[in-house]
Amino acid sequence: MTSQTYDANNIFAKILKGEIPCHKVYEDNDTLAFMDVMPQAPGHLLVIPKVGSRNLLDADPAVLAKLFPVVQKLAVAARDAFEADGVLISQFNEAAVGQTVFHLHVHVVPRKEGEALKPHSGKMEDHAVLAAHAEKVKACL
Numbered sequence: 034m035t036s037q038t039y040d041a042n043n044i045f046a047k048i049l050k051g052e053i054p055c056h057k058v059y060e061d062n063d064t065l066a067f068m069d070v071m072p073q074a075p076g077h078l079l080v081i082p083k084v085g086s087r088n089l090l091d092a093d094p095a096v097l098a099k100l101f102p103v104v105q106k107l108a109v110a111a112r113d114a115f116e117a118d119g120v121l122i123s124q125f126n127e128a129a130v131g132q133t134v135f136h137l138h139v140h141v142v143p144r145k146e147g148e149a150l151k152p153h154s155g156k157m158e159d160h161a162v163l164a165a166h167a168e169k170v171k172a173c174l
């Protein structure tokens with residue numbers, strides 16, 4: 034079984050510390066949202082709590098209570114920004130089910146009917162495209 038310890042040097046912790054950049058969409062005292070660099074559809078973004086946990090399984094319920102209203106806010110904004118027919122919310126817990134970054138995060142993926150999802154952790158998107166998509170979502174917040 035995977036060790037359940039939180040590694041404070043994971044890539045999202047580094048984004049939170051400002052050590053590596055991101056295309057930020059939203060921030061408050063408890064939460065950060067930014068574009069996924071390997072989007073499964075245009076507008077794919079991630080919402081993370083500032084408090085570290087590996088995933089949902091070891092998260093403080095009080096952290097989840099603050100996180101999910103922000104997930105909702107971003108899902109509505111992403112839907113509006115990309116004129117989506119629906120919004121996929123996904124969240125992976127441990128490598129066995131596809132988790133690759135071990136800081137709790139929620140995927141928000143606006144989707145158009147009939148458009149297939151690209152592979153999870155597939156191809157890196159252009160930074161100019163990600164920056165433009167972040168602006169589109171911000172304009173709908």
Ligand code: AMP
Binds near residue numbers: 044072154155
């Ligand atoms: P998961 O498999 O649920 O752990 O998803 C991790 C997600 O983080 C994937 O969709 C990656 O494309 C995305 N990702 C990895 N590194 C970065 C990064 N530096 N900035 C934004 N998204 C990232």
